[in-house]
Amino acid sequence: MKTMVIGGAGFIGSNLCTELIREGHGVVCIDNFSLGKAENVSHLICEEQFELIEADATDEGALDGLFSKYHPEYIFHLAANSDIRESADNPEIEYRNTYTTTLRILSAMKKFDIKKIFFASTSAVYGDRRDEVLDENTSNLSPISYYGASKLGSEALISAFSYMNDMSALIFRFPNVVGGHLTHGVIFDFMKRLEEDPVRLIILGDGNQTKPYIHEADLIGAIMMLMDAPKGVSLYNVGTHGATKVTSIADIVCEEMGLKDVKYEYTGGESGWKGDVPRFRYCMDKIHATGWRARFSSDEAVRAAVRDILKERESHG
């Protein structure tokens, strides 16, 4: 099948491109390289079935040109800001990179009669729900970050576009996703800080923030398994077993980097920053009913991700 992965040179996008090529699909990878990097997909450049094109998904003319040239059958929409912390000071980032990308992609699909889309949503649409067990029928979605708000707005657009234009949409609400090619987030930050200063680690919040971390390989397995969705919107919480405390992430990172006696310095407070949800829990009955299950637990995913990143650095360095 001819697919287009928008945001395909980013963390999750690049891993998805690799898997789509491995499964024999054609892939047109679109990225504006704001967060994505060409090196993330450099291993695919020689593949006949793969093309990498620099374009911005908010650019209507560019999308028109690409859709009319390639006629993709399936759009994987991973073009979004993914750094919640950054946009906490600047909601315009989410307006442009998360919401407007969705609108423009759906409009181009409408125009070129493309019917299938995968959309990367987020646990942030629920807002701060603490110890509630969140399932797909949870009501009163009240995002506390501009990121979560823009993703929820994007889900609403997908609902209307799929109804109005007979599309099939698969929406996953991702938890924290980790693995090779990470561009930001707690693991990325810890590793970077420890490289600069291996005896001291500043930790945002009180370190007790506890969330499920899924490995990208598990997540992409779920996408590949469920991508052939029926008409309308199919929405799933995607997650894994357990959850990992921020302090435990620091411990795992130190262990894997071979560092001992690192002094942790906490900035304090329940959340890492305003708009960060300190903990959440998913009910995964719906996605488990499809037969899919994550192989890595949250702790295992964190450790595997640290190893992936260390391996990457070795091979680049």
Add this chain to the structure above:
Amino acid sequence: MKTMVIGGAGFIGSNLCTELIREGHGVVCIDNFSLGKAENVSHLICEEQFELIEADATDEGALDGLFSKYHPEYIFHLAANSDIRESADNPEIEYRNTYTTTLRILSAMKKFDIKKIFFASTSAVYGDRRDEVLDENTSNLSPISYYGASKLGSEALISAFSYMNDMSALIFRFPNVVGGHLTHGVIFDFMKRLEEDPVRLIILGDGNQTKPYIHEADLIGAIMMLMDAPKGVSLYNVGTHGATKVTSIADIVCEEMGLKDVKYEYTGGESGWKGDVPRFRYCMDKIHATGWRARFSSDEAVRAAVRDILKERESHG
């Protein structure tokens, strides 16, 4: 209190301006006159407490200038496309006039430290739910129109902005609202068509679409009563007793216009157009618990609105 009504020359906005002035508030009325009309507020022009300014709520610079000049304490955000039928062919209308207006207004509030907002949302956020009784805790909001999607996206923005900036937001999910200064919708259309051709009336759909219609006076009474909301988001379904079938609306319009034996011609189908929700029902326990109740039933509201419009036309010549 110094208030700013954005979209204040439109149907609901102009009626709200009148009531705010009557209650002794200062009103800066902003409109881009795309749907609003200066004549809707011409009766207020001589009021010392009233100012009418042409500006577009998507224009960041214009909002900055207005907010810094007037320092409003309370923003009534009624700037939106309100013609769902028109935007069914062109989602960009909703992106610009419904979603982007919300983002820009909230951003300006953040910048100028304005804490209070009223937002006009809609039953269209629920999607097509038929005979379900919809309350504020109903889950799986699945708008089927671009209008409903953009309003739901706006609600999500308000959720995040109010959390991040300690705002108080009052959100009403309006049903169909009718009364003087109507600019579109079924009553407006019927009256216009019957003026052009008083023996024959084309009715979209099969005429069985049945929805609650609230009179603007009731709606504005609810806004005035609940506008002083606590921190965070307060959300209410606002509606009235009963619901009115489209064919009954035609009957009421004909009666009030003194027309007999008008031949109804139905275009057929359950919905008036794709994206139209043919019927819905609200649970109003939450708003009734505040003590507010609509005075007009749905049928009464429809009749009163037809009379309002006939009276307006008389007085305009």
